[in-house]
Amino acid sequence: METKNNKILLCEDDTNLGMVLKNYLELSDYDVTLERDGRLGLAAFQREKYDICLLDVMMPNMDGFTLAEEIRDVDPDIPLFFLSAKTMKDDIIQGYKLGADDYITKPFDSEVLLLKIKAILKRNEELNREADNMQFDLGKFHFNPKLRELVADGKTQTLSPKENELLKMLAEHKNDLLPREKALKKIWGSDTYFNGRSMDVYIAKLRKYLREDDSLEIVNIHGNGFRLVVNEPPAS
Amino acid sequence: METKNNKILLCEDDTNLGMVLKNYLELSDYDVTLERDGRLGLAAFQREKYDICLLDVMMPNMDGFTLAEEIRDVDPDIPLFFLSAKTMKDDIIQGYKLGADDYITKPFDSEVLLLKIKAILKRNEELNREADNMQFDLGKFHFNPKLRELVADGKTQTLSPKENELLKMLAEHKNDLLPREKALKKIWGSDTYFNGRSMDVYIAKLRKYLREDDSLEIVNIHGNGFRLVVNEPPAS
DNA sequence: ATGATTTTGAAAATGGGATGACATCGCAGC
DNA sequence: GCTGCGATGTCATCCCATTTTCAAAATCAT
Numbered sequence: 001m002e003t004k005n006n007k008i009l010l011c012e013d014d015t016n017l018g019m020v021l022k023n024y025l026e027l028s029d030y031d032v033t034l035e036r037d038g039r040l041g042l043a044a045f046q047r048e049k050y051d052i053c054l055l056d057v058m059m060p061n062m063d064g065f066t067l068a069e070e071i072r073d074v075d076p077d078i079p080l081f082f083l084s085a086k087t088m089k090d091d092i093i094q095g096y097k098l099g100a101d102d103y104i105t106k107p108f109d110s111e112v113l114l115l116k117i118k119a120i121l122k123r124n125e126e127l128n129r130e131a132d133n134m135q136f137d138l139g140k141f142h143f144n145p146k147l148r149e150l151v152a153d154g155k156t157q158t159l160s161p162k163e164n165e166l167l168k169m170l171a172e173h174k175n176d177l178l179p180r181e182k183a184l185k186k187i188w189g190s191d192t193y194f195n196g197r198s199m200d201v202y203i204a205k206l207r208k209y210l211r212e213d214d215s216l217e218i219v220n221i222h223g224n225g226f227r228l229v230v231n232e233p234p235a236s
Numbered sequence: 237m238e239t240k241n242n243k244i245l246l247c248e249d250d251t252n253l254g255m256v257l258k259n260y261l262e263l264s265d266y267d268v269t270l271e272r273d274g275r276l277g278l279a280a281f282q283r284e285k286y287d288i289c290l291l292d293v294m295m296p297n298m299d300g301f302t303l304a305e306e307i308r309d310v311d312p313d314i315p316l317f318f319l320s321a322k323t324m325k326d327d328i329i330q331g332y333k334l335g336a337d338d339y340i341t342k343p344f345d346s347e348v349l350l351l352k353i354k355a356i357l358k359r360n361e362e363l364n365r366e367a368d369n370m371q372f373d374l375g376k377f378h379f380n381p382k383l384r385e386l387v388a389d390g391k392t393q394t395l396s397p398k399e400n401e402l403l404k405m406l407a408e409h410k411n412d413l414l415p416r417e418k419a420l421k422k423i424w425g426s427d428t429y430f431n432g433r434s435m436d437v438y439i440a441k442l443r444k445y446l447r448e449d450d451s452l453e454i455v456n457i458h459g460n461g462f463r464l465v466v467n468e469p470p471a472s
Numbered sequence: 473a474t475g476a477t478t479t480t481g482a483a484a485a486t487g488g489g490a491t492g493a494c495a496t497c498g499c500a501g502c
Numbered sequence: 503g504c505t506g507c508g509a510t511g512t513c514a515t516c517c518c519a520t521t522t523t524c525a526a527a528a529t530c531a532t
Contacts, residue, residue, distance in 0.1 A: 220487095220520090434489070456509090456510065459508095
């Protein structure tokens with residue numbers, strides 16, 4: 001299996017600095033997408049998956065902090081890295097620094113930036129490796145998201161990507177509420193009418209698969225979301 | 237259907253500044269409602285839920301401080317943010333500042349305003365997260381507001397949103413008075429005749445659910461409100 | 473192209489809240 | 503104690519929003 005290059009989303013309104021950085025990072029074998037403001041950055045993020053985001057704090061249309069929140073909303077785990085001008089009030093920065101994986105003030109040394117990025121990606125890779133092999137026992141089913149397989153008795157049901165993502169989120173929230181909006185943002189990228197419709201269709205499909213085991217149930221919580229209920233039958 | 241962004245209520249009588257601010261904040265992806273005086277601001281607040289209120293101090297019909305009090309009456313926890321003219325004596329501001337989460341004097345830098353808003357919202361979000369998983373034991377019932385579930389013995393009663401909110405408020409005031417007006421303002425947005433009627437209907441519904449346990453009782457305190465009484469039966 | 477997957481559209485089913493009708497209750501003033 | 507009136511209690515019903523389901527149509531992956 002070939003190594004897929006790490007993909008970086010870089011949002012920076014200074015075209016000059018942006019290009020320099022992009023080129024520099026590409027020399028180190030990253031795939032860099034450069035966007036020149038917050039809105040475009042968010043659009044890019046929704047279009048594709050990235051391994052890390054480098055966000056300038058001060059940008060037109062949407063500042064880096066806001067963009068960071070939007071991104072976290074879609075993917076709570078993706079590493080975020082802020083580039084900020086020195087002028088910014090430190091205390092305000094301080095608050096946001098917490099939500100960031102790292103943070104660097106301009107002007108900065110590209111060398112240092114690169115090292116920090118490497119460090120973050122490395123740390124994150126390990127976490128991803130764990131999450132990667134996450135599996136679930138749901139009633140008599142065994143669910144392996146990586147293989148998109150749902151196994152019961154002898155039979156294996158292969159899930160479509162969307163079915164798989166949705167069931168994974170439900171399983172991660174087992175017995176707890178999975179808010180509609182959260183799933184929509186994460187899986188469909190945004191919470192729109194038609195995406196909601198689509199999601200309902202997938203809920204129906206998953207229900208059909210799970211129907212085989214009475215102890216499993218996807219319950220709707222009106223106006224809020226869904227809940228995968230697993231009734232462990234007490235050994236009587 | 238729109239994505240659920242943070243909603244801001246902006247009350248500012250200077251139409252010009254108001255629109256500029258509204259547009260600016262909308263660029264950062266907030267849903268902004270602009271009202272041009274205190275009265276309209278209060279009406280808007282009762283109509284919808286907001287995450288933060290930005291109030292001009294000097295406004296026709298109802299000034300920002302008075303409006304702030306009315307708003308606090310409905311929701312004691314919502315962050316309030318005052319916009320005040322530079323001319324105002326700092327000590328006066330100081331006095332009122334107590335009730336405010338932050339304030340800023342005109343003219344101001346939109347960038348700074350935005351960051352302050354974000355800081356407040358962020359802080360508040362953390363508080364909300366705690367409250368999120370609050371649960372209650374009421375007699376033989378277990379009440380989980382997040383799932384809108386009321387469980388007793390094996391049976392689960394799913395509550396409607398209104399039932400849920402009301403029971404939550406009662407539970408928060410367990411054995412203590414829940415003033416009618418407070419519940420009406422918080423849950424229905426305002427204390428009107430019909431909302432009062434509606435609330436009584438919901439009290440009736442809750443009583444029906446709770447009837448199952450004799451140690452529980454929702455008592456009316458004539459002219460004042462309700463009280464959820466929990467008689468812990470002494471281990472005899 | 474072909475079959476699988478996903479989106480779109482619309483109608484049916486369900487959940488949920490407001491409201492009107494009517495019964496009761498609580499309390500103040502007689 | 504009795505009376506009257508405003509405050510509560512309960513039902514049934516109407517109306518709207520959300521969810522579910524079904525059936526294309528559109529898109530995607532070979």
